[in-house]
Amino acid sequence: MTATLAALEVRGLRKVYRSGLRGRPVTALSGIDFTVQPGELFGLLGPNGAGKTTTVKILLGLTHATEGSARIFGLPVGDPESRRRVGYLPEGHRFPGYLTARATLSVFGQMSGVSRADLARRIPALLERVKLSNWADVKVKKFSKGMTQRLGLAAALVHEPDVLLLDEPTDGVDPVGRREIRDLLREEANKGRAVLLNSHLLSEIELTCDRVAMLRQGKVAAEGRVADLTASQNPGFTHYKMIVSPVSDELLTSFRDTGALVERVNGHLQLATRDLEHLNTLVDRARAQGAALQELSPMRSSLEDVFVDLVKMDAPGASMEGGK
């Protein structure tokens, strides 16, 4: 029964903040929808103020939604029981500095309802997993930012949750540590855990997540698989970068005559072709005109390109498309 339920289900979520009696209402979320399935790594992206943190806070019951619903394995987020299956790593978390790493995991494990006997078994393994074994009995106040992040990750995992909500998990972590965290998250997803990653580091999201939702002005502006979002922006066309020499106007015209989209950018050509046969036709035409082919490679826009394009839409004068 449980296996058929979505790990996270958000429907029409809206949040309006009001400060004081006369404060102007600020809409943080304007009705967002998304679903995260067990075993999925899902990224939540968006510029500052897009509503990412508000979404995560509502999922954890830290903030109350104005409208709409959010469920964790079918339980409404207002029910504290929904959080029994959630592991959370907040951004800028502050574990009590007087606790050791071991005591921190023990305290927060107990607060999640884990018995002392289970904690005694789990904690050493978890500390080993986040590479903090040698620091188990050192007070948290002595930890570096990266070590605190690792401890936060261990605290999020201590009660063996089915959903992980992680806010900037690699913040302050060195490149090797980042890779280790990415691997750990992939392992958790492979075990069937759903992971929601909230990060500004687009390359991290691109490397880690299966699917992303991009928030803009409190709405889901784009959602889908990372591969789909970063694929060609011209449906039915595949993009290539071609370096040929020499490039003449006749060559460009002959390319365009085939129906290809051609643009000259910084000494190379950006081509959009229908298929491989179409691409080969262009190569043949270049050779026929005496141009030497130096490089030909497929082009994909990075997640950052997609993100920047979305953010640009916020700029004055830009078209404001809403929804997905």
Add this chain to the structure above:
Amino acid sequence: MRTLVANVEEVFREAAARWVLVAYFAISTIFILVFSFAINLDIVDGALAGAKIFGQAVESRDLRNGGIDIEQLVLGFESGFSVFLYIVGTFLALFATAHLVPRLQEKGTIDLYLSRPVGRVQLLLSRYLGGLLLSASNLFYLMGSIWLVVVWKTKVVHPQFFLAALVILLVIASFLSFSFLVGTLTGSTGVATMTTFSLFFLSLFVAAHDRMAAALDSELAAGLLHGLYWILPKTQEMGKAVFALVAGEEAPGRLASALTLSPFLTTAAFGVVCLALASWHFQRKDF
């Protein structure tokens, strides 16, 4: 239950780590040691025949005229001392616990607690219980130790002394609720401490509401003053009750008359209302 225990333990662990617990017990211990070593009593046939304080002999006409009844002396000391403890114990307890809610609500901390499967009201009440247990443990340590020293020095066993601890704890519980309410509203330890102590003194002040109202021209102002008196904890009456309960039949009539149910009920009601309001606000708050 496991969550509740973990939260209560956390209050003690935090108090220990921040030296609050150590300072709290150290001050009490110094007081107990000074008390136990400073006073030397010479008791003959149930009467005090001689006494030395810090090695100096106490000169008294009563002592020269055949001694003081030791039972009376213990009763007098414990009654007076319990009133002293009422003030000091309440102040120490409120200082030691004022940070409990503001610290919990700090950004980066509250997320860690509320992301666990614990209801907000349960979380707040477990902190409250932790604070109250912390105050109670110190109060009983201090009173229990003094009581044992008195038994050791005088051989007089007077368990009524502990009734004072229960009354003091009720007053602490009531003011702690107010401190929690201010803490949830403002998130500031400083404001919670200042307003709670101000309320303590205000409640002492309005105990004279009858005399003050008689001096007022405005009936509205007089009505407000009477209303304030009935709303706030009955700090003065509770102090009198502490003395009267410990002194028992020996209590002066003006103090014994304070020993009615009404001050206890209104003091408890104030605490319950404050705690309910704090819980309501904490439940609704966005973090």
